[in-house]
Amino acid sequence: xxxxxxPKFHHPGLKKNELGYTHRDYEGKISxxxxxxxxxxxxxxxxxxxxxxSIEPHRVAKISGIGCSSKTPDYFLxxxxxxxxxxxxxxxxxxxxxxxxxxxxxxxxxxxxxxxSIGFGQFAHSIRRAVNMTYIVENNGVYGLTKGQFSATADxxxxxxxxxxxxxxxxxxxxxxxxxxxxxxARSFSGDKTQLVPLIAxxxxxxxxxxxxxxxxxxxFNNHAxxxxxxxxxREHNDAVNRLDVLVGREPISVDYAPGxxxxxxxxxxxxxxxxxxxxxxxxxxxxxxxxxxxxxxxKGQIVTGLLYVDPxxxxxxxxxxxxxxxxxxxDEQALCPGSAVLDKINASLR
Amino acid sequence: xxxxxxxxxxxDFVVRFANVNGSGSASANELFARSILRHGVPVxxxxxxxxxxxxxxxxxxxxxxxxxxxxxxxxxxMMVAMNPxxxxxxxxxxxxxxxxxxxxTKPMPTSKFREDITVIGVPLTAITNSTYxxxxxxxxxxxxxxxxxxxxxxxxxxxxxxxxIGEQYKGKEKLLSSNVHAxxxxxxxxxxxxxxxxxxxxxxxxxxxxxxxxxxxxxxxxGAVYGGATVCAWYPITPSSSVxxxxxxxxxxxxHDPETGKxxxxxxxxxxxxxxxxxxxxxxxxxxxxxxxxxxxGISLMTEFIGLSYFAEIPAVIMNIQRAGPxxxxxxxxxxxxxxxxxxASHGDTKHVLLFPEDPAEAFExxxxxxxxxxxxxxxxxxxxxxxxxxxxxxxxxxxWDDAKQYDRGKVMTAEMLEEGRDFGRYLDVDGDGIPYRTxxxxxxxxxxxFTRGTSRDxxxxxxxEGAVYAxxxxxxxxxxxxxxxxxxxxxxxxxxxxxxxxxLYFGSTSPAMDEAIGILEARGHQLDRMRIRAFPFHSSVASxxxxxxxxxxxxxxxDAQLRQLIVNENGIDPVRLxxxxxYDGTPITARFIANAIGDHQDHLKVTPLRKAVT
Numbered sequence: 012x013x014x015x016x017x018p019k020f021h022h023p024g025l026k027k028n029e030l031g032y033t034h035r036d037y038e039g040k041i042s043x044x045x046x047x048x049x050x051x052x053x054x055x056x057x058x059x060x061x062x063x064x065s066i067e068p069h070r071v072a073k074i075s076g077i078g079c080s081s082k083t084p085d086y087f088l089x090x091x092x093x094x095x096x097x098x099x100x101x102x103x104x105x106x107x108x109x110x111x112x113x114x115x116x117x118x119x120x121x122x123x124x125x126x127x128s129i130g131f132g133q134f135a136h137s138i139r140r141a142v143n144m145t146y147i148v149e150n151n152g153v154y155g156l157t158k159g160q161f162s163a164t165a166d167x168x169x170x171x172x173x174x175x176x177x178x179x180x181x182x183x184x185x186x187x188x189x190x191x192x193x194x195x196x197a198r199s200f201s202g203d204k205t206q207l208v209p210l211i212a213x214x215x216x217x218x219x220x221x222x223x224x225x226x227x228x229x230x231x232f233n234n235h236a237x238x239x240x241x242x243x244x245x246r247e248h249n250d251a252v253n254r255l256d257v258l259v260g261r262e263p264i265s266v267d268y269a270p271g272x273x274x275x276x277x278x279x280x281x282x283x284x285x286x287x288x289x290x291x292x293x294x295x296x297x298x299x300x301x302x303x304x305x306x307x308x309x310x311k312g313q314i315v316t317g318l319l320y321v322d323p324x325x326x327x328x329x330x331x332x333x334x335x336x337x338x339x340x341x342x343d344e345q346a347l348c349p350g351s352a353v354l355d356k357i358n359a360s361l362r
Numbered sequence: 363x364x365x366x367x368x369x370x371x372x373x374d375f376v377v378r379f380a381n382v383n384g385s386g387s388a389s390a391n392e393l394f395a396r397s398i399l400r401h402g403v404p405v406x407x408x409x410x411x412x413x414x415x416x417x418x419x420x421x422x423x424x425x426x427x428x429x430x431x432x433x434x435x436x437x438x439x440m441m442v443a444m445n446p447x448x449x450x451x452x453x454x455x456x457x458x459x460x461x462x463x464x465x466x467t468k469p470m471p472t473s474k475f476r477e478d479i480t481v482i483g484v485p486l487t488a489i490t491n492s493t494y495x496x497x498x499x500x501x502x503x504x505x506x507x508x509x510x511x512x513x514x515x516x517x518x519x520x521x522x523x524x525x526x527i528g529e530q531y532k533g534k535e536k537l538l539s540s541n542v543h544a545x546x547x548x549x550x551x552x553x554x555x556x557x558x559x560x561x562x563x564x565x566x567x568x569x570x571x572x573x574x575x576x577x578x579x580x581x582x583x584x585g586a587v588y589g590g591a592t593v594c595a596w597y598p599i600t601p602s603s604s605v606x607x608x609x610x611x612x613x614x615x616x617x618h619d620p621e622t623g624k625x626x627x628x629x630x631x632x633x634x635x636x637x638x639x640x641x642x643x644x645x646x647x648x649x650x651x652x653x654x655x656x657x658x659x660g661i662s663l664m665t666e667f668i669g670l671s672y673f674a675e676i677p678a679v680i681m682n683i684q685r686a687g688p689x690x691x692x693x694x695x696x697x698x699x700x701x702x703x704x705x706x707a708s709h710g711d712t713k714h715v716l717l718f719p720e721d722p723a724e725a726f727e728x729x730x731x732x733x734x735x736x737x738x739x740x741x742x743x744x745x746x747x748x749x750x751x752x753x754x755x756x757x758x759x760x761x762x763w764d765d766a767k768q769y770d771r772g773k774v775m776t777a778e779m780l781e782e783g784r785d786f787g788r789y790l791d792v793d794g795d796g797i798p799y800r801t802x803x804x805x806x807x808x809x810x811x812x813f814t815r816g817t818s819r820d821x822x823x824x825x826x827x828e829g830a831v832y833a834x835x836x837x838x839x840x841x842x843x844x845x846x847x848x849x850x851x852x853x854x855x856x857x858x859x860x861x862x863x864x865x866x867l868y869f870g871s872t873s874p875a876m877d878e879a880i881g882i883l884e885a886r887g888h889q890l891d892r893m894r895i896r897a898f899p900f901h902s903s904v905a906s907x908x909x910x911x912x913x914x915x916x917x918x919x920x921x922d923a924q925l926r927q928l929i930v931n932e933n934g935i936d937p938v939r940l941x942x943x944x945x946y947d948g949t950p951i952t953a954r955f956i957a958n959a960i961g962d963h964q965d966h967l968k969v970t971p972l973r974k975a976v977t
Contacts, residue, residue: 068807092803111652347587
């Protein structure tokens with residue numbers, strides 16, 4: 012982790028968003044990850060997405076587990092509370108935080124070791140429970156902090172930097188998230204900011220469990236020939252099904268659509284997702300179809316990216332628990348304690 | 363050999379029901395216990411059950427005790443033997459002169475009985491089958507029929523039982539009348555065919571007073587409601603599951619917004635204990651009062667998070683309903699065996715606050731207080747119950763709440779305080795008590811945010827691996843623990859009638875057995891001052907108590923004298939001065955056991971002067 016704060020100076024002409032914040036207001040400390048790390052590009056995309064959405068930085072709670080990816084919340088949204096928790100346990104900590112205060116935006120940042128191995132159970136159950144969150148896995152197929160062991164998302168047959176071939180089957184977190192009922196599922200590539208930024212923005216606006224698997228090459232331990240998570244490999248095998256623009260009551264980010272190729276999805280909160288279809292056969296509202304599409308392409312060695320599934324009418328855990336609109340963490344004894352008169356009645360019923 | 367005369371006792375005896383798991387006997391047995399209470403006579407019932415749902419033996423024991431001894435007594439005066447599987451052992455366990463009640467529909471060979479007991483046969487199956495045809499009804503009403511027969515045999519007022527049935531089946535007239543009918547079937551048969559009452563009798567008294575009859579788990583859950591818990595995450599494990607279940611039902615009654623009907627609470631059944639404590643920590647970090655309930659194996663799983671709570675200073679309340687360990691151990695048997703595991707849970711140098719309630723009333727009180735303590739001290743608070751308190755109905759003083767009480771939310775820096783320019787250092791000891799200020803996420807646009815982590819950091823929450831910075835923080839945590847000492851419930855001391863240099867320390871569910879044992883020991887000429895420890899860290903009076911006595915017995919329900927170890931370790935006491943009295947077979951400790959163990963030790967110590975011995 013870094014203890015180096017970035018200087019606060021910025022160019023007076025720097026563009027401001029609706030709330031009057033500049034890009035710099037969404038930044039955090041200086042990254043201490045390896046130069047060229049894919050994770051830093053994801054950090055930049057998160058900053059960009061929050062800036063574009065004009066989110067008040069302190070209204071975000073950023074929660075992570077342990078690992079290189081989990082260190083990144085220190086590098087964005089410096090005015091937000093962050094919680095670098097326990098290895099593989101970000102989902103439960105985030106679930107609890109979300110229950111305590113439903114009014115904040117919850118950003119869960121995790122890695123492939125964190126979510127597909129030690130925290131596979133927590134990943135699965137937080138998705139099942141429909142926690143309203145944006146769950147980003149910075150997926151490099153390798154344990155970076157402990158110097159290059161395979162993770163559970165490493166493809167079978169891929170080679171480690173030391174030349175060992177992985178013989179275990181890979182876990183595809185996107186396929187699992189679809190199966191478990193995530194209501195927003197996407198995959199992207201850290202090197203493709205134009206695809207990633209709108210996906211993150213759309214995920215944040217989505218009410219329900221949003222999951223984004225971001226393939227993020229580890230330049231230190233997993234960017235060699237034989238790796239299926241290297242820059243070169245992912246660029247060659249990336250098959251984007253769509254490109255997304257998020258429209259939040261203002262000028263769209265881009266309007267160069269060819270007629271008939273755009274599908275507009277309106278989300279619960281009024282934001283609209285403009286999907287530029289790159290694959291005519293792909294329907295992002297068809298959970299079963301998405302699963303099949305994914306498997307077929309995986310068999311051909313292609314990495315499908317884009318918005319793979321969205322349910323614009325999704326519900327979340329608070330809906331299921333039917334909790335009050337007021338955040339639970341603001342309630343005092345007036346609201347919570349039944350008082351002595353009720354206790355007397357309880358006592359009477361126990362005699 | 364003289365003929366054993368039958369036991370004769372009014373309002374002081376033990377009845378044990380031997381049943382088959384899943385036969386529906388539990389509600390009839392509980393009705394029996396409550397009926398005696400309604401006669402103004404205290405009872406102390408205990409479930410003795412296997413880790414199983416159907417088919418295995420289960421027992422329900424009712425100690426009838428006019429004197430109000432609520433600990434287990436040991437021994438059985440009347441056995442209601444309804445389980446052929448355990449017949450031989452059940453018959454053997456009856457005290458000489460005791461009574462055996464059984465279903466005499468099928469003749470039993472005389473070799474199956476004992477000569478020194480009174481055998482009471484009631485053809486329960488025959489009576490049941492001649493009245494009911496439906497198999498489920500036969501099974502359920504058979505239980506009520508034996509209750510009716512016991513009514514006659516023990517001289518219970520049938521009106522009292524009828525009234526209880528009436529309360530239970532209020533609004534379900536058909537069930538009510540058929541239960542009353544079954545009760546009289548059994549009672550009438552006994553009155554017509556047997557000599558009623560027997561030597562054991564219940565006589566109306568006034569010894570119950572305004573006390574209530576409640577399970578510790580339910581009371582602890584109610585304490586959580588009163589204490590303002592809004593988030594509960596749990597994973598089912600015996601004997602703690604009924605805490606979360608009771609919290610759910612209390613919340614359904616008391617925690618819905620009257621206007622919208624929406625819930626002012628969130629309960630999540632986690633996928634495991636790791637998720638449960640993770641949810642608690644996340645919710646508490648975000649400013650809600652949150653808790654989990656578990657037992658030993660769950661504590662083992664939670665330890666990594668407990669260390670995070672200690673080091674990153676996040677409140678959490680864990681209710682540990684202890685059961686016999688290690689490993690899966692005896693899941694449905696009681697022990698006080700997680701004292702060390704909880705006091706020092708997690709890797710590295712850690713220490714945690716433990717609260718030891720003695721009964722449901724204290725479980726309620728301490729549960730509510732645990733949330734204040736957790737937020738004040740910003741750390742994990744363990745509420746240490748055990749199966750004996752948690753899963754049995756216990757007579758205790760009524761629950762009390764002061765409506766003027768406000769929750770102590772601890773040191774939380776608000777947006778206004780930050781706006782005023784107050785210096786916010788998440789781990790800065792501004793008051794000298796070791797407790798820093800915290801902020802809730804989302805408090806202020808530019809001030810007061812910080813990064814929570816389990817790694818070392820400085821007073822302003824900035825990552826640091828500097829040795830001096832790390833040590834400074836660890837020392838502050840020690841200071842904080844010292845502060846806790848004066849915040850937790852103090853020990854309670856009761857001195858013997860005559861001055862003595864012998865003392866006894868005990869805690870939790872040992873309490874009623876200890877109180878009773880003191881009387882027995884006094885009768886044997888042993889005077890003991892006693893102190894009940896109610897929390898860890900230990901108050902300074904514990905060390906003074908030990909210093910004031912030549913030696914002190916430490917009575918506990920585990921093999922390794924865990925409380926004694928903790929006292930020796932934390933207070934630097936010479937271990938020789940603390941004599942362990944240990945009960946750990948999974949049954950609740952009894953006054954007889956304590957009195958015998960302490961009495962024998964005391965007798966052994968009575969040194970006869972050498973000169974006297976020689977002459």
